[in-house]
Amino acid sequence: MIYDNIIVGGGPIGLACGIEAEKKGLSYLILEKGCLVNSLYHYPVNMTFFSTSEKLEIGNAPFVSHNHRPVRREALEYYRRVQTTWDLNIHLFEKVLNVDKSFNEEEVYKIKTSKGEYLAKTVTIATGFYDIPNLMHVPGEDLPKVKHYYDDPHLYSFTDVAVIGGANSAIDAALETYRKGANVTLIIREEEINDRVKYWVKPDIENRIKEGSIKVFFQHEVKEVTPTEIIIEDMNSKELTRLSNDFVLAMTGYQPDFDFLQRIGITLSDDHIKAPEYNTNTHESNQEGIYLAGVVCGGMKTNSWFIENSRVHAEMIYENIHLKLKK
Known part of the structure; x- marks a missing residue:
C-alpha cells in the first residue's frame, strides 16, 4: 500500500x-x-x-x-x-x-x-x-546523580539538590523539591530569573530566594560534577565554589x-x-x-x-x- x-x-x-x-x-x-x-x-x-x-x-x-x-x-x-x-x-x-x-x-x-x-x-x-537534552559538556555529567529529566520530587527529599537553569522547568523543579524537604541550590548563568517563568510562579521563587529557603548563584556555570560535590564557576571573577551535592537536575532545555x-x-x-x-x-x-x-x-x-x-x-x-x- x-x-x-x-x-x-x-x-x-x-x-x-x-x-x-x-x-x-x-x-x-x-x-x-x-x-x-x-x-x-x-x-x-x-x-x-x-x-x-x-x-x-x-x-x-x-x-x-x-x-x-x-x-x-x-x-x-x-x-x-x-x-x-x-x-x-x-x-x-x-x-x-x-x-x-x-x-x-x-x-x-x-x-x-x-x-x-x-x-x-x-x-x-x-x-x-x-x-534530546542540551548537555552541559562537563566532567561527571554521565554520573547517575545527574538528571536531564525531572519527574517526581519525592526522590529528592532530604538530599542536597543542585538545579541548573533559570526557566520554567528549573524553577518548577526547585520549588517542588524544596517543598518535599530537599536542600536546594539554583545555578543560573543569567543575572536573574528568566522573564518567561510563569507569572504565578515567579513571585514564589523570588520570595523563597529572598528569605534564604532556596540558595541561588547567578552568573555561575557548572564546571564539574563529582560523586559528592558540584563545582561551579563565577562567570565574571572565575572563582570556583564547591558545593556538597547528592543530585544535579540539569534543566538546560x-x-x-x-x-x-x-x-x-x-x-x-x-x-x-x-x-x-x-x-x-x-x-x-x-x-x-x-x-x-x-x-x-x-x-x-x-x-x-x-x-x-x-x-x-x-x-x-x-x-x-x-x-x-x-x-
Missing part, C-alpha cells in the same frame, strides 16, 4: 495532523516511537500547563479541566479521549529510522522503522524536541533531532538556531513532499511554538497536500 501521507510523531500536533488527514479523506498512518503523546507522558508528574485547556484542544473535542490551567494527568486523559473519538490510524512504539525517496514504481517516500517499511506520497514530521532532519534532507540554518527550511504558508520543507509541523519548526528556539499556536499547522499542511494530490 502507498499511503497519501505518513506522520512521524504521535504527540498532540501529530494527532492534529491525523485528524486533518482524516477530514480530507487521505490515507495516512501515524508512527510514534513511544506511547501516545509520549513527550507529555514524560513531563513531571505535577506539571501545570501554561496554556488554558481550550488552547490545547484539537479535533473539536472539548477539553474540560477542573483547574484554570490543566495538569499533566488531565492532558493525558484528554488526548486518550481524542484518540478514542477519532480512532486515528496510529502505530505506537514504532520508531522511524529513515525517510528515503524511492523510485521503484513511482516517486514516493520509503519510510523505514524499527518494525518494518512503508511507502507514502508525502511525509509530515511532527517529532517535537523533548527527546532540549532540542529537536537535528541529525534525523539532516539525514532526510532537511536544510538547517547555519547559525546556532539551526532552524529548518520550510514554506511558512504550506509548511512544506525544502524537500518536496516532506512537511514540518509543531515545535520542530523552531529549531533551537524551542519557545517559539507550542501546542496552542501550532495546531493551525495541521490545517495548512493538509490543505496543501489535498490540493497537490488532487492534481
